[in-house]
Amino acid sequence: MPNRILRSTITVWGLFLLLAVTAFAFCGGTPVMAATGHLPFIGIAGVVMIRNLFTREAIIRYLQILGPAYPTVIMDTIFKDRPQQPGPLVGSDIVQQRIRAMALSKRGGPSISIVGSTGSTTFWEPLPIKPKVDVVGVDLNNLRLFLQGGPNSKELLDVWAQTKTDILRRTIRATTEAMCSAALKGQFSYPVAVEGGGYDTFTINYGNLQSLPQGSYKMLDDPTILMMDILKMFVEIRKVFQRLGVGTSQILFWAGEDVFMRLFQLVSKVLTSTKLLTEAGVSLKAEDNYIMIGTIKVELRAEEYTDPETGNFLPIIAPNTLKAICTDAGHRLPYAALDNLDANLEPMPLFIKPYRNPDGSGYTLFGESKPLPVVNTLGLLDVVLLTQD
Numbered sequence: 001m002p003n004r005i006l007r008s009t010i011t012v013w014g015l016f017l018l019l020a021v022t023a024f025a026f027c028g029g030t031p032v033m034a035a036t037g038h039l040p041f042i043g044i045a046g047v048v049m050i051r052n053l054f055t056r057e058a059i060i061r062y063l064q065i066l067g068p069a070y071p072t073v074i075m076d077t078i079f080k081d082r083p084q085q086p087g088p089l090v091g092s093d094i095v096q097q098r099i100r101a102m103a104l105s106k107r108g109g110p111s112i113s114i115v116g117s118t119g120s121t122t123f124w125e126p127l128p129i130k131p132k133v134d135v136v137g138v139d140l141n142n143l144r145l146f147l148q149g150g151p152n153s154k155e156l157l158d159v160w161a162q163t164k165t166d167i168l169r170r171t172i173r174a175t176t177e178a179m180c181s182a183a184l185k186g187q188f189s190y191p192v193a194v195e196g197g198g199y200d201t202f203t204i205n206y207g208n209l210q211s212l213p214q215g216s217y218k219m220l221d222d223p224t225i226l227m228m229d230i231l232k233m234f235v236e237i238r239k240v241f242q243r244l245g246v247g248t249s250q251i252l253f254w255a256g257e258d259v260f261m262r263l264f265q266l267v268s269k270v271l272t273s274t275k276l277l278t279e280a281g282v283s284l285k286a287e288d289n290y291i292m293i294g295t296i297k298v299e300l301r302a303e304e305y306t307d308p309e310t311g312n313f314l315p316i317i318a319p320n321t322l323k324a325i326c327t328d329a330g331h332r333l334p335y336a337a338l339d340n341l342d343a344n345l346e347p348m349p350l351f352i353k354p355y356r357n358p359d360g361s362g363y364t365l366f367g368e369s370k371p372l373p374v375v376n377t378l379g380l381l382d383v384v385l386l387t388q389d
Helices: 002-026 046-053 056-066 073-077 137-147 153-183 227-244 257-270 274-280
Strands: 132-135 187-193 199-205 251-255 282-285 290-293 296-300 304-306 313-315 321-326 351-356 363-368 380-384
Touching: 046 153, 046 351, 056 153, 073 153, 132 153, 137 153, 153 187, 153 304, 153 351, 153 363, 227 251, 227 257, 227 290, 227 321, 227 380, 251 257, 257 290, 257 296
Parallel strands: 251 296
Antiparallel strands: 132 363, 187 199, 251 321, 282 290, 290 296, 304 313, 321 380, 351 363
């Protein structure tokens, strides 16, 4: 009888022990969250806790708290339309093509094909931006301190996670802005890091940019150029867009550094007094980095971005060039679906996944995004206005 009781007692305690081990395993090797509301202690399976800081809902909340990212010229002005594209491919038909007046049809007559509509679509496969941030021992010790409880411990964890999120989103945004700048050339070309070091090149041919016919304008360093020649050039640019059927209601005139300086010099030389400026309807505001010539606004674009392959700084607009951009031509910045099961294979502007390093040295936060700037080259025009760079 005593042996039977002893065996029963051992069996019961064995079951309790098995349940405890199972619960420990399901909790990732960490104690369950206490009634105080503190997060689990960071230990052998601290990645479970870190993952809780970077759920989809948490990332959305961080982005709302962080607010708008730092200003980016091209994304903020040309690529405001940023749809989330289901699937891994982006089609050329997402951008608006030319719109023109067409003939009427007789009653009962056939429909008429839209001019320039081929019915075919080119598909491109965006490549991902994948930055990472290491969470080293110092970070883990700081998190351990936060997890011990005390005033504002939850807020301190949120601030830590927001800081890491902000680093990743800023890197992705800077990369996307550089890609947008490359797309404005029509011949998109951007470096791709390859395994083992070195770079390949991701290229897309969106089409040739528009241009003014030779002889329809004068170079800015032509000694015979007059103010009337400059005004006529802007009129001709508007005509190009109108004839192509992409609209003229919203046109940006972006000047490279040298073009802007020369244009400012010419306008200042002709209009030397406030009275003349007012009578001609022309205002000069160098302090605001633009020139108003009547209703035409010419903006200085001296911004640069870093080439990831060479480290060189590349200008958004070439110094000797004036770029006209029809913003209602349908330029778009779609985000394609991510090749990540943890992201449910969905498109997201930003996804973050924590991963524990196999050597136990810490964790890594992987960011991912798949934007692809798509331009309608019917709405882009370049004019080289200086004979020398």
